[in-house]
Amino acid sequence: MEATTRLFDSLALCCPQCDSHERLLVDGAWARCTGCAALWPVEEGCVDLYGAAGDSTADHYTLQWGEEKNFLDFVRKQPDAKKIMPAGQLGWHDLFEEIRQRARGSLTDNPSSNGQREPVRVYDAACGFGGIAEELIQDDTKHGLLYVGADIHQSLPAIVRRLPLLRECGLLLRWDISWPLPSDTVFDYVVCRAALHHTPNPARTFEALCSHVRAGGQIALSVYRKKGPAREALDDLYRARITPLPTRQAFEVSRQFTALGKALQSIHAKVSIDEDLPVFDIKKGEYSVQTLFYNHFLKCFYNPVFGEEYSTLVNFDWYHPPFAYRYDRAEVLDWFEQKGWNVLRAESIEAQHYVLAQRPPE
Numbered sequence: 001m002e003a004t005t006r007l008f009d010s011l012a013l014c015c016p017q018c019d020s021h022e023r024l025l026v027d028g029a030w031a032r033c034t035g036c037a038a039l040w041p042v043e044e045g046c047v048d049l050y051g052a053a054g055d056s057t058a059d060h061y062t063l064q065w066g067e068e069k070n071f072l073d074f075v076r077k078q079p080d081a082k083k084i085m086p087a088g089q090l091g092w093h094d095l096f097e098e099i100r101q102r103a104r105g106s107l108t109d110n111p112s113s114n115g116q117r118e119p120v121r122v123y124d125a126a127c128g129f130g131g132i133a134e135e136l137i138q139d140d141t142k143h144g145l146l147y148v149g150a151d152i153h154q155s156l157p158a159i160v161r162r163l164p165l166l167r168e169c170g171l172l173l174r175w176d177i178s179w180p181l182p183s184d185t186v187f188d189y190v191v192c193r194a195a196l197h198h199t200p201n202p203a204r205t206f207e208a209l210c211s212h213v214r215a216g217g218q219i220a221l222s223v224y225r226k227k228g229p230a231r232e233a234l235d236d237l238y239r240a241r242i243t244p245l246p247t248r249q250a251f252e253v254s255r256q257f258t259a260l261g262k263a264l265q266s267i268h269a270k271v272s273i274d275e276d277l278p279v280f281d282i283k284k285g286e287y288s289v290q291t292l293f294y295n296h297f298l299k300c301f302y303n304p305v306f307g308e309e310y311s312t313l314v315n316f317d318w319y320h321p322p323f324a325y326r327y328d329r330a331e332v333l334d335w336f337e338q339k340g341w342n343v344l345r346a347e348s349i350e351a352q353h354y355v356l357a358q359r360p361p362e
């Protein structure tokens with residue numbers, strides 16, 4: 001059986017247009033609803049359940065993660081880039097290693113499997129440029145993994161072309177993660193890296209994600225961290241100017257943040273701050289000019305590993321998407337507290353918070 005059809009079967013995807021839980025069947029280039037006969041486009045095994053019309057978030061990320069910028073190839077060629085990104089820090093590495101290990105032995109610890117070997121089920125909500133799929137799906141994990149990635153951008157087929165193993169154990173859906181997937185499937189792991197804050201109503205998205213975690217399963221997410229007052233104010237000011245711009249124009253404007261960051265980085269003198277300055281949220285210490293300016297006043301990313309083009313991509317990612325909520329750590333922990341879910345790991349870096357939590361076993 002063709003892999004896409006097999007995955008469709010095990011996910012039991014329903015038609016998002018029908019209330020009656022009608023199933024979707026893959027039929028060549030279309031997924032067809034057995035109830036209302038609606039047709040949903042299928043390309044490279046990606047099913048578009050979102051609809052052709054994009055919104056500005058989708059348009060932004062269609063360019064950011066598409067073939068023209070080719071971010072996945074950049075990360076492959078520049079492994080050092082990952083260490084610089086929040087995605088390469090926090091608890092992600094350990095979590096992916098745990099998932100890979102389980103997948104190698106097809107060892108879900110789901111009690112409902114009754115000791116049978118079953119694939120480890122992963123829902124990668126807002127799967128972006130395919131970075132998580134690339135890390136999880138390998139020759140020795142693909143037989144023990146069922147991977148579902150969802151995102152609203154239109155470059156998903158281009159990503160599958162670069163990740164041929166994905167089609168053997170996974171599926172990408174064009175889908176708004178603000179809503180539960182049109183499937184009753186529950187997952188061993190739901191991951192949502194650096195994306196919840198880009199959805200219009202993160203609380204609703206959080207509930208949608210949690211609804212797909214099986215009893216005893218885990219959810220991992222990272223969100224933007226709230227910064228000091230000056231940096232927050234300037235973020236808001238420049239977002240208000242850049243967010244409404246057409247996507248390519250916003251990319252061009254973002255080059256100026258890169259140029260400023262590069263210029264500041266060329267200053268090698270250190271700035272010594274002799275006491276804590278809470279009004280600026282600055283701690284006593286020694287800083288490079290760029291770090292002091294960047295962390296407390298204005299995001300203007302430049303890193304030689306990223307070069308000018310990909311540094312601009314980072315600035316564009318910061319200033320252009322329409323939604324970019326920021327949080328205190330306590331707020332994020334409270335989401336889990338409210339649900340009575342057990343936080344297994346929580347950590348923060350300058351840019352983001354990360355939480356790994358477990359849904360109580362039944």
Ligand SMILES: C[S@@+](CC[C@H](N)C(=O)[O-])C[C@H]1O[C@@H](n2cnc3c(N)ncnc32)[C@H](O)[C@@H]1O
Binds near residue numbers: 128153
């Ligand atoms: C900063 S990227 C993170 C991508 C990926 N999770 C990672 O860490 O590599 C944010 C992603 O969220 C996606 N996104 C934003 N709003 C979304 C929504 N409502 N539904 C699905 N995806 C969304 C964007 O298209 C983008 O790919």
Ligand SMILES: [Zn+2]
Binds near residue numbers: 015016035038
């Ligand atoms: Zn239907």
